[in-house]
Amino acid sequence: MHAAATEAQSAALRTLLRSLGQIVLQPNAFTGACLLAAWLLTDGRLACAALMGAVAANVSALLAGYRDADTRAGLHGFNGALAGLAAFSFIADPATAAAVTILAATGTAWLLAPWSRWLRARGLGVCSSPCLIVTWLWLPTMTSATSPASAVPLHVHGAAQWSSGVLASLAQTGFAPGALAGLLVLIGIAAASRRHALGALSGAALASAAHLLLGASTGSFDAGLLGFNGALTALALVDCGVMPMLGGVALAVVLQAAAADFGWPVMTAPFVLATWCMQRLLQRVTRRAIAAEPAQRTKRASPITTPATRAN
Known part of the structure; x- marks a missing residue:
């Protein structure tokens, strides 16, 4: 009995931590x-907010009868954690x-099922x-x-300041401040996938440079x-390739810059919209390639006309 209870508690803890990991798209x-450590080191309120939101969303998903495998992967809890982080950041x-x-957080859990079905039918992720x-x-x-910060003249950043700003961008994926928090986030991503860690660093650096x-x-x-x-x-x-990734980052920059001009608190909306646009574009390219494939096969399989054939 004691072993079973310990195993259940361990599984619940892993589910909770995976919910936090999904904030940076890692079911790890x-x-x-690492994200939890980043919040605890910089602002304990954020740690409480994320945990509170993730727990509320996971419990709501359990009561709604959602798939256990998706819950254990953190797919039902991370939007709740983000909702908690947003609440403690704005209130x-x-x-x-x-x-x-x-x-x-409860609202995100109940919204998730119908909303994700609608998005999946169109080949889009929930994000x-x-x-x-x-x-x-x-x-x-x-x-x-x-309110958005006012613009100041652009000046050249030193290597240390540039590195600090890019790492701070990684921290802001979870509403955390500072380069130390960003370094912890980067370590957490790299533990799950070094490729994803490199992509996150590249995306943060390119977007920051473009905005400046x-x-x-x-x-x-x-x-x-x-x-x-x-x-x-x-x-x-x-994972879709370098060009789709760069195109998505560029589009996210344009959307965020446009929203900043109007003073809208868009949060991660540029990321979501840019990702959806690139997913739709990739679907169209794939469909066209599949449609063109039979014609290419027919062309390759057609008999070659020889002089003897023409004579006949």
Whole structure:
């Protein structure tokens, strides 16, 4: 009995940590532990928010009868964790933030099934869209939302400052501040996939550079606010090839820059929209290639006309 209870507790802990790891698209418990360490080292409130949201979403998924395999992989908990992180980032009062976290995380879990079915029918992934939808529903009622930083003239960054800003971008994928948190996130991603870690670094660096060239605030760069959508987009598309990944990162930059001009709190919406656009584009390219294949086979199989054949 004691062994069974211990095993159940261990499985529950792994599920919780995988839910956190899925924030950076890694179904890995160690990745989740690295994100948790990043929050604990920088802001304990964020750690509580992520854990609270993930637990609420996973319990809601269990009550809704969702597939256990998906729950164990962290697919039902990570949007809840993100909803909690958003609540504690935008709401100053801890009690209000905690209440919103539980309600929002539960909402992401109940929204997930019908919304994911609709997206799958169109060949699209869920990403962090449930968190975005739920957060946008309550965010207009709050007055403590952060405003975008004002632009300052672009200046050349040193290697240390550049590295710090890029790592801070990785930290911002989980709403955490600072290069140390970003380094922990990078270690967690690399433990699951070195390819994905390289993609995340490349996406964060390219997106940050592009935003700076477009005149974005250097303060925003130092805080990691310029590169996190690029990092997430690269993570989502790195397995599709270099060109789709670069195209997705470029599109995420354009969308984030456009939203910043209007002062919209888009969070990870540029990542989600850029990923969806590239997924649709890849589907069209694949369909055209499949449609063209029979014609190519027919062309290759057609008999070669020889002089003797023409004479006959």
